[in-house]
Amino acid sequence: MSHTKNEREDGMLSKNRKELPLIDDGNCGDADGGALLKKGPWTSAEDAILIDYVKKHGEGNWNAVQKHSGLFRCGKSCRLRWANHLRPNLKKGAFTREEEHLIIELHAKMGNKWARMAANLPGRTDNEIKNYWNTRIKRRQRAGLPLYPPEVCLQALKESHRTSAISGGDEGTHDILQNNTYEIPDVIFDSLKANQNVLPYVPELPDISASCMMMKVLGSSQYSSFIPPAIHRQKRLRESAAFSPGYTAAVKNDCPLFEQFEDNMFDKAAQPFGQSFPFEPDPLTKKSQSFSAFQGSHALSHGNFSASEPTLEAVKLELPSLQYPETELENWGTLSCSSSLLESIDAFIQSPQTTSGVVLDSLSPRNSGLLDALLHEAKTLSSAKNHASDKSSNSSTPCDIAERSNFNTCETEWENYGETLSPMCHSATSFFSESISASGSSLDEQPPAETFTGIL
DNA sequence: AATGACATCAACCGCAGAGTT
DNA sequence: AAACTCTGCGGTTGATGTCAT
Numbered sequence: 001m002s003h004t005k006n007e008r009e010d011g012m013l014s015k016n017r018k019e020l021p022l023i024d025d026g027n028c029g030d031a032d033g034g035a036l037l038k039k040g041p042w043t044s045a046e047d048a049i050l051i052d053y054v055k056k057h058g059e060g061n062w063n064a065v066q067k068h069s070g071l072f073r074c075g076k077s078c079r080l081r082w083a084n085h086l087r088p089n090l091k092k093g094a095f096t097r098e099e100e101h102l103i104i105e106l107h108a109k110m111g112n113k114w115a116r117m118a119a120n121l122p123g124r125t126d127n128e129i130k131n132y133w134n135t136r137i138k139r140r141q142r143a144g145l146p147l148y149p150p151e152v153c154l155q156a157l158k159e160s161h162r163t164s165a166i167s168g169g170d171e172g173t174h175d176i177l178q179n180n181t182y183e184i185p186d187v188i189f190d191s192l193k194a195n196q197n198v199l200p201y202v203p204e205l206p207d208i209s210a211s212c213m214m215m216k217v218l219g220s221s222q223y224s225s226f227i228p229p230a231i232h233r234q235k236r237l238r239e240s241a242a243f244s245p246g247y248t249a250a251v252k253n254d255c256p257l258f259e260q261f262e263d264n265m266f267d268k269a270a271q272p273f274g275q276s277f278p279f280e281p282d283p284l285t286k287k288s289q290s291f292s293a294f295q296g297s298h299a300l301s302h303g304n305f306s307a308s309e310p311t312l313e314a315v316k317l318e319l320p321s322l323q324y325p326e327t328e329l330e331n332w333g334t335l336s337c338s339s340s341l342l343e344s345i346d347a348f349i350q351s352p353q354t355t356s357g358v359v360l361d362s363l364s365p366r367n368s369g370l371l372d373a374l375l376h377e378a379k380t381l382s383s384a385k386n387h388a389s390d391k392s393s394n395s396s397t398p399c400d401i402a403e404r405s406n407f408n409t410c411e412t413e414w415e416n417y418g419e420t421l422s423p424m425c426h427s428a429t430s431f432f433s434e435s436i437s438a439s440g441s442s443l444d445e446q447p448p449a450e451t452f453t454g455i456l
Numbered sequence: 457a458a459t460g461a462c463a464t465c466a467a468c469c470g471c472a473g474a475g476t477t
Numbered sequence: 478a479a480a481c482t483c484t485g486c487g488g489t490t491g492a493t494g495t496c497a498t
Contacts, residue, residue: 061483063482076485079485112488113486130487134489
């Protein structure tokens with residue numbers, strides 16, 4: 001591929017980029033003694049030089065390449081070219097189905113950790129995976145489909161329950177918070193690797209570590225106050241900002257109620273939390289920061305949407321992702337769980353924990369990611385209003401609650417509650433409803449109707 | 457055939473962490 | 478301890494290809 005392109009480039013130095021090859025100002029982010037460095041596509045001649053250099057000197061010390069080889073490329077560029085195109089054992093061509101499955105699994109676990117994902121896909125580069133995922137995002141956004149198959153989401157929910165049960169509270173969360181690298185246990189990857197050869201996908205997913213999803217949530221400013229100082233503030237801001245523009249636009253357009261919520265709710269909601277409310281009370285930035293709470297609540301937010309690709313349908317179509325089948329990957333297991341899962345969400349929303357636990361809970365989103373983040377948000381908001389009601393047992397899991405929940409009641413109450421408060425009134429139920437109306441057009445992305453009848 | 461929208465890919469940029477001086 | 482360098486990562490952009498109209 002790259003070769004073909006290079007050959008073409010060699011033959012036709014036509015368009016501006018080739019006629020006037022971009023010359024770096026000399027630093028390429030690095031010191032290089034002031035030499036003019038070329039940018040833009042690599043030619044096969046340059047490739048040959050680089051390959052030759054690496055053969056002689058080995059990888060690394062990329063900044064020395066230019067000095068020793070006469071290649072007018074900065075070290076970064078050389079490293080990238082080598083890593084993505086020239087190094088041996090690179091697998092070219094489209095991803096196989098197995099690889100696609102694996103990428104989805106890995107992304108559910110890790111988020112946008114392309115390099116680490118690449119480590120689990122021999123011969124593939126982080127750039128390839130990243131491109132694949134971004135393409136997938138666009139494709140599925142357009143089709144109104146979730147990024148993650150329900151199985152992955154369900155596993156996340158299960159994981160969250162298990163983690164909660166084991167940690168008996170927020171300790172586990174704190175552990176994870178402090179371990180901001182959110183390492184995935186090797187055993188999980190071992191499991192993944194073991195499954196690599198038995199794909200197409202088996203519903204019996206390896207343990208989905210929801211912590212990664214949570215960390216995506218934590219990347220948002222909502223939880224920035226919980227992230228230990230070890231995480232660079234700039235990075236936190238960057239991460240939280242990554243999704244914000246599109247999301248903000250999306251909700252403002254798709255969920256007009258949020259305008260009211262935005263203006264009124266956070267003042268109200270913040271009161272019970274005092275200074276602990278996890279937003280910076282900067283009046284100048286209040287809007288965006290406040291909104292980040294919801295941005296953060298969407299566990300799929302960070303990493304699933306490119307900040308450069310804000311789409312209006314993103315939120316309403318992506319939020320209920322766990323309700324959609326991955327028709328593209330039809331083996332993602334049964335969806336029978338989805339409706340109960342859905343009910344669980346609404347039921348759990350409807351059954352906030354005791355007031356005494358509210359503050360603590362609000363400060364400690366459990367490490368289940370997607371679903372718990374959603375639930376956590378809902379609970380937090382619900383608690384702001386629902387001081388008196390302590391209807392349900394704290395020990396109830398969403399699943400337990402779901403079994404005895406009244407779906408309609410949930411929805412009604414949320415409608416009432418959310419009328420002036422929250423985009424989450426569109427959450428769970430409403431978002432799902434909206435999403436259903438947006439059906440994909442392409443064959444592999446068309447959501448099967450039967451799935452939705454089970455939900456609604 | 458022309459055109460525009462979308463998809464794909466390669467490459468760059470800025471940042472952060474680790475290592476070194 | 479501070480400054481510097483190298484390396485790697487993730488986000489983003491731009492060029493090109495492909496497809497539909």
